[in-house]
Amino acid sequence: MNKVQERSQEVLAIRNLHVSVGEAEIIKGLNLTVNPGEVHAIMGPNGSGKSTLVNALAGKPQYVVTKGEVLYEGMNLLAMLPEVRAREGVFLAFQYPLELPGVRTWQFLKSAVDAVRTHRSLKELSVREFDRLLTEKIKIAEIDSELTKRSLNEGFSGGEKKRNEILQMLVLDPKLALLDETDSGLDIDALKIVAQGVNQFRGPSKAIVLVTHYQRILNYITPDYVHVLMEGRIVKTGGRELALELEEKGYDWIREASGVARE
Amino acid sequence: MTQVLTKYDKYVTAFQSLERSQAAREPQWVRDIRQRALSRFSELGFPTARRGNENWKYTNVGPVANANFEYAFGASRDGEKAIELRGIAPWGQDWVNLVFLNGRYSEVLSTKPSSAYAARVTNLADAFLRDGEVLEKHLARHATFDDDGFTALNTSFLRDGAFIHIPEGESVQAPIHLIFIATGSDRPSASHPRTLIVTGKHSKATIIESYIALSPAPYFNNAVTEIVVGDQAQIEHYRLLLDNTEAFHIGTSQVYQGQDSKFTSTIFAKGAALGRNNIHVLLDAPGSSCVLNGLYMTSGTQHMDNYINIDHAKPHAFSRLNYKGILDGKSRAVFGGIVVVRPGAIKTDARQSDKNLLLSRDAEVNSKPSLLIFADDVKCGHGATAGHIDGDSIFYMRSRGLDIDTASRLLIYGFAREIIDTVQVEPLRVYLEKLFLGALPSFKLLFGERA
Numbered sequence: 001m002n003k004v005q006e007r008s009q010e011v012l013a014i015r016n017l018h019v020s021v022g023e024a025e026i027i028k029g030l031n032l033t034v035n036p037g038e039v040h041a042i043m044g045p046n047g048s049g050k051s052t053l054v055n056a057l058a059g060k061p062q063y064v065v066t067k068g069e070v071l072y073e074g075m076n077l078l079a080m081l082p083e084v085r086a087r088e089g090v091f092l093a094f095q096y097p098l099e100l101p102g103v104r105t106w107q108f109l110k111s112a113v114d115a116v117r118t119h120r121s122l123k124e125l126s127v128r129e130f131d132r133l134l135t136e137k138i139k140i141a142e143i144d145s146e147l148t149k150r151s152l153n154e155g156f157s158g159g160e161k162k163r164n165e166i167l168q169m170l171v172l173d174p175k176l177a178l179l180d181e182t183d184s185g186l187d188i189d190a191l192k193i194v195a196q197g198v199n200q201f202r203g204p205s206k207a208i209v210l211v212t213h214y215q216r217i218l219n220y221i222t223p224d225y226v227h228v229l230m231e232g233r234i235v236k237t238g239g240r241e242l243a244l245e246l247e248e249k250g251y252d253w254i255r256e257a258s259g260v261a262r263e
Numbered sequence: 264m265t266q267v268l269t270k271y272d273k274y275v276t277a278f279q280s281l282e283r284s285q286a287a288r289e290p291q292w293v294r295d296i297r298q299r300a301l302s303r304f305s306e307l308g309f310p311t312a313r314r315g316n317e318n319w320k321y322t323n324v325g326p327v328a329n330a331n332f333e334y335a336f337g338a339s340r341d342g343e344k345a346i347e348l349r350g351i352a353p354w355g356q357d358w359v360n361l362v363f364l365n366g367r368y369s370e371v372l373s374t375k376p377s378s379a380y381a382a383r384v385t386n387l388a389d390a391f392l393r394d395g396e397v398l399e400k401h402l403a404r405h406a407t408f409d410d411d412g413f414t415a416l417n418t419s420f421l422r423d424g425a426f427i428h429i430p431e432g433e434s435v436q437a438p439i440h441l442i443f444i445a446t447g448s449d450r451p452s453a454s455h456p457r458t459l460i461v462t463g464k465h466s467k468a469t470i471i472e473s474y475i476a477l478s479p480a481p482y483f484n485n486a487v488t489e490i491v492v493g494d495q496a497q498i499e500h501y502r503l504l505l506d507n508t509e510a511f512h513i514g515t516s517q518v519y520q521g522q523d524s525k526f527t528s529t530i531f532a533k534g535a536a537l538g539r540n541n542i543h544v545l546l547d548a549p550g551s552s553c554v555l556n557g558l559y560m561t562s563g564t565q566h567m568d569n570y571i572n573i574d575h576a577k578p579h580a581f582s583r584l585n586y587k588g589i590l591d592g593k594s595r596a597v598f599g600g601i602v603v604v605r606p607g608a609i610k611t612d613a614r615q616s617d618k619n620l621l622l623s624r625d626a627e628v629n630s631k632p633s634l635l636i637f638a639d640d641v642k643c644g645h646g647a648t649a650g651h652i653d654g655d656s657i658f659y660m661r662s663r664g665l666d667i668d669t670a671s672r673l674l675i676y677g678f679a680r681e682i683i684d685t686v687q688v689e690p691l692r693v694y695l696e697k698l699f700l701g702a703l704p705s706f707k708l709l710f711g712e713r714a
């Protein structure tokens with residue numbers, strides 16, 4: 001009984017997850033538990049499976065879960081369609097946000113917010129209510145409000161795309177944010193803005209999984225845990241200091257220590 | 264020739280009985296043109312040959328040639344008064360409307376401008392009597408019928424249609440709307456809508472041609488429009504092909520442009536069983552420029568063929584072509600035509616693009632834009648693409664909470680929007696937005712994978 005209660009408090013519980021893309025198994029028995037209020041950083045070499053993990057959690061169709069389970073707030077996440085996961089409060093900031101020619105940012109965000117609200121049995125926002133919400137979040141993400149009149153991400157700079165992901169997160173107000181290298185390709189000011197957005201979002205009921213290559217972002221967003229993902233598994237977990245150690249020493253020492261073969 | 268004649272007997276018979284019945288009030292030169300056109304049609308027939316027929320390579324007009332379309336002599340005009348234009352066509356409060364039912368002018372439905380109006384907008388039968396000089400100079404001079412059976416046939420039946428004349432220096436604010444309605448009857452009918460637009464130096468106007476069906480009955484629309492764009496004139500031309508799915512629509516626009524003139528053509532096609540959109544632009548003076556936009560949407564077994572020739576005859580002319588197609592079912596789109604840069608036409612700037620979005624695996628595109636360049640120092644380019652809806656884009660949208668259908672619709676509409684957004688006439692743009700958005704749900708959506 002006690003145990004069940006404890007379990008349902010976790011925002012995310014991943015047990016022995018295996019994910020394949022095509023013929024290849026990329027995630028090979030991964031375990032991770034994220035509690036409300038926590039920030040987990042995931043680091044790891046290129047191609048180790050970080051994006052595969054977060055995309056599988058968001059429900060990308062090509063990423064096939066062959067084994068294991070994922071509970072999101074006690075529910076079977078893997079049984080939900082991608083859009084249902086989103087409406088239930090799972091948000092993925094893409095490593096490479098897509099450009100949607102002709103799809104106006106404003107229209108897109110309004111439709112998304114309405115889809116989420118309808119799912120939660122809330123009334124759709126009026127244009128004015130939505131504009132108020134958008135204006136407030138635009139300030140936090142420090143995005144030029146002209147951008148919301150343009151096609152989503154079309155012709156946006158790399159940094160603008162990343163900030164636009166943060167804007168979408170703030171507007172949709174999820175419970176679990178999966179941020180896939182949202183700090184990559186940002187100048188110092190933009191990095192601070194993104195960090196500020198994430199910190200605004202952070203709270204006792206929220207959970208954040210932050211995929212990154214650089215410890216720099218962790219100066220602004222202090223993680224509760226830092227995990228190292230290699231060869232489809234988490235091979236080491238530590239605190240903030242682990243990120244610094246990785247920056248200094250690279251990944252080879254972990255490979256040796258954890259017995260992961262060099263590719 | 265005899266063989267051809269036999270095959271097209273019905274057209275010849277219709278021609279003869281029309282000549283007998285009502286030619287009396289028309290000028291002799293009109294009758295002469297018709298007679299010559301008929302002889303030429305008798306020789307040419309329809310372009311049904313499957314070999315050595317480059318212009319019609321991917322489009323089989325056999326069904327048009329073999330069908331038994333009759334000239335709508337005495338098509339019933341019952342219910343003419345009851346037709347509510349607002350309900351069936353784009354509508355603007357201040358627009359001038361000329362309405363044709365099965366090719367015949369409808370006084371009742373038209374709203375001709377008052378005599379104080381800056382431009383001449385009337386039906387051709389009226390213009391024959393009162394605008395002889397302009398007509399004789401331009402009518403059938405631009406859309407020649409020497410090598411085009413459809414234009415020859417249209418010209419054989421040239422007895423009414425639309426005439427627009429914008430005098431030098433006049434700028435007409437309200438759009439002029441030409442509405443060609445097929446009312447439908449038990450017998451499949453042929454009509455040959457004809458339009459002549461002559462615009463003077465420094466003039467400005469917006470002209471819309473709409474082709475609309477009131478019933479699902481089959482018919483054959485064989486339309487020819489001649490447009491003369493005067494020096495420094497700015498003409499916007501829209502063409503809406505809203506035929507029914509049984510219809511055959513062959514439409515030709517022949518455009519002649521003067522110095523520093525600007526011509527914009529936008530075509531929206533959604534409907535016909537077989538549609539062919541011929542546009543020929545002759546950039547016959549330095550500084551002339553044309554922008555040709557198109558959006559077509561097909562499903563089922565529809566066939567849409569856009570055949571566009573742009574003739575850069577003089578230096579320093581500019582042309583842009585941007586066509587987009589959305590194809591579903593087993594439908595097929597063809598894009599062809601040639602951009603020619605004549606010797607001496609230096610500083611030509613020409614670009615063509617034809618992009619297609621395929622919503623089904625069975626839809627097919629044959630896109631073959633071509634360029635013939637005989638001058639140096641020119642900027643020319645063309646491209647054609649055909650692709651399916653991008654699965655990753657759909658996933659991106661789903662990850663924000665949108666379901667597949669909503670996501671697909673936003674993407675398809677996003678694709679179409681580029682063309683719709685170019686429409687300058689507000690009520691027309693709103694009408695087209697509704698029309699194309701409304702058509703989207705009926706499309707079976709397909710892309711990479713469907714979870």
Ligand SMILES: Nc1ncnc2c1ncn2[C@@H]1O[C@H](COP(=O)(O)OP(=O)(O)OP(=O)(O)O)[C@@H](O)[C@H]1O
Nearest residue numbers: 021022026044045046047048049050051052053062
């Ligand atoms: N759609 C796909 N098709 C084929 N292979 C894929 C696909 N997605 C991922 N992979 C492969 O899976 C492996 C892990 O890729 P993933 O993108 O998850 O790595 P990553 O850890 O996010 O790397 P990076 O740090 O470079 O972003 C790589 O070898 C990659 O080539």
Ligand SMILES: [Mg+2]
Nearest residue numbers: 050051052095
């Ligand atoms: Mg990655």
